[in-house]
Amino acid sequence: MTHNPDQPALPGNEDAVNDPHAPVPAEPIDNPGLPAHHWRPTDVDPAAEKRAERQVATLFGIASLMSILFVVAYFAFEVGEDPDTFLGLGASTLFLGLTLGTALLLIGIGAIQWARKLMSDVEMVEHRHPAASSDEDRASAVAALRQGADDSGIARRPLIRNSLLGALALLGLPAIVGLRDLGPAPGNALAHTVWRKGMRIVNDVSGTPIRPEEVEIGQLVNAEPSVFFDADENGEPIMDGHEVLVEKTKAAVILVRMQPRDITPLEERANWGVDGILCYSKICTHVGCPISLWEQQSHHLLCPCHQSTFDLADNGKVIFGPAGHALPQLPMGVDDEGYLIALSDFEEPVGPSYWERGE
Amino acid sequence: MSSIQTNGKTAATATKPSKAGAAATWVDDRVGIAGAAKKNIRKVFPDHWSFMLGEIALWSFVILLLSGVFLTLWFKPSMAEVIYDGSYEQYRGLHMSEAYASTLEISFDVRGGLLMRQIHHWAAQLFIAAMFVHLLRVFFTGAFRKPRELNWVIGSLLLLLGILEGFTGYSLPDDLLSGTGLRIADGIMKSSPVIGTYLSFFLFGGEFPGDVIIPRLYAIHILLLPGLLLALIGAHMMLLVYHKHTQWPGPGRTEQNVVGYPMMPVYAAKAGGFFFIVFGVTALMGALLSINPVWKYGPYNPAEVTAGSQPDWYMGFNEGLMRIMPAWEYEIGGFTLPLSVFLPAALLPVVLLSVVMFYPFIEQWITGDKREHHLLQRPREAPNRTAFMVALMTFYGLLWAAGGNDILAVVFRLDLNQITYFMRVAVVVGPVLAFIIARRWAISLQRHDQEKLLHGYETGVIMRSPDGEYTERHLPISEAEAFTITARDREEVPALTSGEDVNGVPAPTARKDRLRARLQHFWYADNVQKPTRAELEAARHHAQHELEVHAGEEHAADGHQFDGRHDIHGEELRKH
Numbered sequence: 001m002t003h004n005p006d007q008p009a010l011p012g013n014e015d016a017v018n019d020p021h022a023p024v025p026a027e028p029i030d031n032p033g034l035p036a037h038h039w040r041p042t043d044v045d046p047a048a049e050k051r052a053e054r055q056v057a058t059l060f061g062i063a064s065l066m067s068i069l070f071v072v073a074y075f076a077f078e079v080g081e082d083p084d085t086f087l088g089l090g091a092s093t094l095f096l097g098l099t100l101g102t103a104l105l106l107i108g109i110g111a112i113q114w115a116r117k118l119m120s121d122v123e124m125v126e127h128r129h130p131a132a133s134s135d136e137d138r139a140s141a142v143a144a145l146r147q148g149a150d151d152s153g154i155a156r157r158p159l160i161r162n163s164l165l166g167a168l169a170l171l172g173l174p175a176i177v178g179l180r181d182l183g184p185a186p187g188n189a190l191a192h193t194v195w196r197k198g199m200r201i202v203n204d205v206s207g208t209p210i211r212p213e214e215v216e217i218g219q220l221v222n223a224e225p226s227v228f229f230d231a232d233e234n235g236e237p238i239m240d241g242h243e244v245l246v247e248k249t250k251a252a253v254i255l256v257r258m259q260p261r262d263i264t265p266l267e268e269r270a271n272w273g274v275d276g277i278l279c280y281s282k283i284c285t286h287v288g289c290p291i292s293l294w295e296q297q298s299h300h301l302l303c304p305c306h307q308s309t310f311d312l313a314d315n316g317k318v319i320f321g322p323a324g325h326a327l328p329q330l331p332m333g334v335d336d337e338g339y340l341i342a343l344s345d346f347e348e349p350v351g352p353s354y355w356e357r358g359e
Numbered sequence: 360m361s362s363i364q365t366n367g368k369t370a371a372t373a374t375k376p377s378k379a380g381a382a383a384t385w386v387d388d389r390v391g392i393a394g395a396a397k398k399n400i401r402k403v404f405p406d407h408w409s410f411m412l413g414e415i416a417l418w419s420f421v422i423l424l425l426s427g428v429f430l431t432l433w434f435k436p437s438m439a440e441v442i443y444d445g446s447y448e449q450y451r452g453l454h455m456s457e458a459y460a461s462t463l464e465i466s467f468d469v470r471g472g473l474l475m476r477q478i479h480h481w482a483a484q485l486f487i488a489a490m491f492v493h494l495l496r497v498f499f500t501g502a503f504r505k506p507r508e509l510n511w512v513i514g515s516l517l518l519l520l521g522i523l524e525g526f527t528g529y530s531l532p533d534d535l536l537s538g539t540g541l542r543i544a545d546g547i548m549k550s551s552p553v554i555g556t557y558l559s560f561f562l563f564g565g566e567f568p569g570d571v572i573i574p575r576l577y578a579i580h581i582l583l584l585p586g587l588l589l590a591l592i593g594a595h596m597m598l599l600v601y602h603k604h605t606q607w608p609g610p611g612r613t614e615q616n617v618v619g620y621p622m623m624p625v626y627a628a629k630a631g632g633f634f635f636i637v638f639g640v641t642a643l644m645g646a647l648l649s650i651n652p653v654w655k656y657g658p659y660n661p662a663e664v665t666a667g668s669q670p671d672w673y674m675g676f677n678e679g680l681m682r683i684m685p686a687w688e689y690e691i692g693g694f695t696l697p698l699s700v701f702l703p704a705a706l707l708p709v710v711l712l713s714v715v716m717f718y719p720f721i722e723q724w725i726t727g728d729k730r731e732h733h734l735l736q737r738p739r740e741a742p743n744r745t746a747f748m749v750a751l752m753t754f755y756g757l758l759w760a761a762g763g764n765d766i767l768a769v770v771f772r773l774d775l776n777q778i779t780y781f782m783r784v785a786v787v788v789g790p791v792l793a794f795i796i797a798r799r800w801a802i803s804l805q806r807h808d809q810e811k812l813l814h815g816y817e818t819g820v821i822m823r824s825p826d827g828e829y830t831e832r833h834l835p836i837s838e839a840e841a842f843t844i845t846a847r848d849r850e851e852v853p854a855l856t857s858g859e860d861v862n863g864v865p866a867p868t869a870r871k872d873r874l875r876a877r878l879q880h881f882w883y884a885d886n887v888q889k890p891t892r893a894e895l896e897a898a899r900h901h902a903q904h905e906l907e908v909h910a911g912e913e914h915a916a917d918g919h920q921f922d923g924r925h926d927i928h929g930e931e932l933r934k935h
Contacts, residue, residue: 027849028892029842034611034618080446080468093473097646100474105639111632119625126403126617128603128733131506183564186556190566204662222662241440241454245661246566249542252662282662287546287681287700288567289539290664304666305543306682307765307775320776322681322699324688352546353697354555358690 034123042117052117059110066103073099186356191349193225193251195330200226201255201279201340209339210255212274218296221255222282224248225342250350252282252290253330255340258299262313269315272331274340279330280316281350284308286323288352301327324353404626405606405619409496414630416489418637419482420592426479427581433469435461436531436577438570447654455658458533458573462653478645483525485641487673490518494715498748500735502605504728508719510598513591515716520588522673527580529671532651533573538659539668542567550700568661608734608846610839617733669763679761680707683782715751725878739808740847742801743882749797750790757786798885805887808844811836812890813898822909835902845889852883 041048073095077084084091133141154161200209204222207229215221228248230238239247260276272278280301284291289305299313308321316327328350331343349357387393404410437457443450445460446467465472494514497503503511526544530537545567548558564571603617612618620626644650656665670678680703687698722744723729738745760767761782768775815833822830835841853876866872890898 027845028890028895029838029845031613031846032610032838032842035839074470077470079470079472081448083446083467090473092470093477094646096471097474097478097642101639101642101646103639104635104642108632108635108637108639111628111635115625115628115632119628121620121625123618124401124403124621125611126603128615128617130731131602179561182561183569184560186560190556224662242438242570245568245659249567249661287543287550287704289542289668290662292664293666304664304765305539305668306678307779308686318686321779322684322686324686324695324697324699352549352700353688353695354549354559355551355553355694355696356556357695358693 034125037122040117040121049118052113056110056114056118059106059113063103063106063110066099066106070096070099070103188359190250190351190354190357191359193345193350194227194247195225195251195342195345197342197344198335199342200335201253201330201332201342202226202229204252211338212277212334212340215255215257215277217257217259217276219257220292220294220296222292223253223255223279225251225253249288250281250283253279254282254291254294254301255279256294256299256301256312258313262299264314266315269329269331271333272329272343274332274334277332277340278312279332279340279342280310280312281328281330281346283351284323285318285325285327285350286321286352291327399600400623401621402600402626403603403617403619403621405604405612405617407607409500410604411633412489412493412496414633415637416486416493417592417596418634419486419489419641420588421634422482422638422641423479423486424585426475426482427585429475430465430472430479431581433461433465433472434458434531434577436574438533438568438573450654450657453658456533456573458531459653459658462532462534466654474642474645476645477648477650478641479528480650481644481648482641483528484650484671484673485637487518487521487525490514490521491673494518495748495752498718499738499745500605501732501741501744502735503719504732505719505723506731507598507602507605508723510595510602511719512716513595513598515712517588517591517595519712520584520591524580524584524588525671525673527576527584529651530576531573531580532653533659534653535656535659535663535665536651536653536668538568538661539664540670540674541572542661547700547704550697551705552694552696552701568659603733605733605735607843609843612734612846614731614733666765669766672759675762676755676758677704677708677762679758679764679782680704680786682764683758683761683779683786685783711751718747725875725882727875727879734846736847739801739804742798742805742886745801746794746796746798750794753793754786754790757782757789761786802885802887809887809890812841812844812895815902833902835899847889849888850883850886853879 042052043049073092077092077095079090079092086094132138149155201223202209202225204224207224207226209226210221210223225247227238228244228251232238255277257275257277263273263276263278265272282290282292284303284305286303286306286308289303291301291303291308291310293302293304294300295302299311300319301310301312301316303309303321303323306322308323309319310316310323310327311319312327316329318324318326328346328348330346333341333343335341435457439457440454441457441460443453443455443460443463445451445463447463450463462476465476467473497511497514526540530541530544545559545563548562549555551558559567562572562575563569564575604619606612606617606619620629657663669675681700684699684703687702689696689698761779764775764778764782767773767778815835818832818834820832822832824830836844
């Protein structure tokens, strides 16, 4: 082939026309070949060329200026406690971004303008080759591989081959077993929470215990077990911050008070409430978002994440959405001092479903 | 290389030995780079706006690396509890993780920190969006066909890794919103049959949220995934260079050549310049558009959530299906199978990704086409392929809308439950309708091409015959356009096979053959094939004849010839 890939494609480029081996034959219309090249104003008019050159250089020049302004803005504007603002925006972020962005943008626009206006726009033709290697190359490669295999004697020495394969396969064990300490086995950790018989149900922000008469009809109170707020004899919290987060994920509850006549408890749950106040897990049984959207009138509790809706007057039954089972209810009573307390832990695992949940 | 004709305007002249030349010689003496360089310095890339989409993805990735390195200098990937004492007054004295506290520090106390955070987040959104659009471009134009199937598979993996990278990054600040996202991810993991709780406990180092997830995600986010992404992007680009870029058909452009501009200097300037443009745009976005203002959400607290919680957009389809799923949860032999979580959140993404990833092989099996293709197809030229992706996009789009069903309900004052019921039906019916419409649409566009080839284009000139009939004047399209339209395969519709030989004995693969033949038939049967040379000539002959018959008959008219305003003489309507 006499074609030089560096040569410009000219009108009537022979290689491009009606190649008999072309998978898509140039039919029913013959390939007219590459269209003639049109000269741009910058190719033929020195004034236009000069103008384009100045244009590009100006863009690059302003970009340099912007970089310098970036440095100025960096030192000029305060951040931190008493930040400078501009039109209500943080001045530092705003001007650093504007100067940096403009500098970058102008470099980009300048380079592309340079390419479009001043670099040659004559299209070139390059030939393609099949992705596959030639038959000779394939044959040589196979021969080389075979020679290599023969030299190693891997086919003749199955003992070595098989013992090596076995050794390599067993290396998978350290790779897998080595990861065992990523975490403890689940055990039945998910089935229990910190709720115990007699533990007070306290306000989730202040940690103060709650009397039934403080909860009004239609009200929802976010609550937690008192153990999160309790201190030991030295005044130190019983649970540290991190442990609290883990336990809170399961133990967070809500208290709601409804008209006792609206509530239709299951038989065994008849005594789980106090004067129309019921206590439910706050953790959605779908994928574990905390549920908090309470519709007083209908007694429905809606999860903001995937809109599972639970009827709290009807034992936390799912009445809409993807949650697979009812919201667990915490058996509740009142202690000697008149504060709300748990009568036991939840009787079923709280939160999202999992394989061993029913065990 | 003496006296060769280059595409430059002046010949390259050898000047006195320069420092650069000496350095190049020094390098080549040691690594022999000239051999590879001579082939690639003037490598030809074809030009089309749609070839830029993948470039946006590539450059956003580079921006992510740069801005990400900046952020690592201050971010503390630790869940240790600290009492906040920084510049953001509202949170002073609050307990929070070091990760969240250091994110606040980057946002409020590091100059350019908030800018970089926002550039990083915007670039991440852009990265994934550009990959999606690039995927659509490659799909709709058939650029995934042989020999590029493997590059398509690599591209699909890049999309998956990009989304995972986005999710892990989104989780790092340990704010309320990202913690809720992790909580949902934990719920999804737990829904897996048998191994669910183990997955969760091993990832979180115990019960959710534990105190190791942030450092672990950090290692995944800044080391593991970027490493894999880099390696795969490298492979993606190497294959691109090896295969040479596809091109649109047109005069002079064939399956055997590639027509375009040389890498050095044109493409280097355009692509390199484009990097700065993408970076510049993300920097301006970072300066002007707030994204993920974590200080508004507060530190993570497993007992709190905000209404209207939304993941980043690329997780929206998953979120949507999770929302509209019926509450399927079954007990099997004492074990719980939460299908309403597992199907949409764990299985669907895997199925969707597999369908996309293996599509080239599926299409190849149906069509039996084993040839190399370097010329792109227009979407209309493969109606079923186009319709398939339109159906997928419809499915994806509906799920996306479903993922914001609470927002839709508030904004349009609709009933949330009814939106959900509607979506349950729509995600099944919508894609089917979309498939049918897109397929017929593509075929009618093929007919339109046929019309143009045989009868010319519509000029907009209305002719009235002496007996009062109005017709529109058609004129032949240019040779170049006609060639471009016809530069496609002539497809053969296979006969339906019974899978039996002449004696009525079914072949061992009869069932498969029948299915394939039926699919092949569906694939091609309704397509409009380009005209043959004879048909084209007959049509042209006819058109020529028409022109000759009516030559001299026409008078341009604007309708005022008969109301006395002016005469038809000197009518210049056609020049307007």
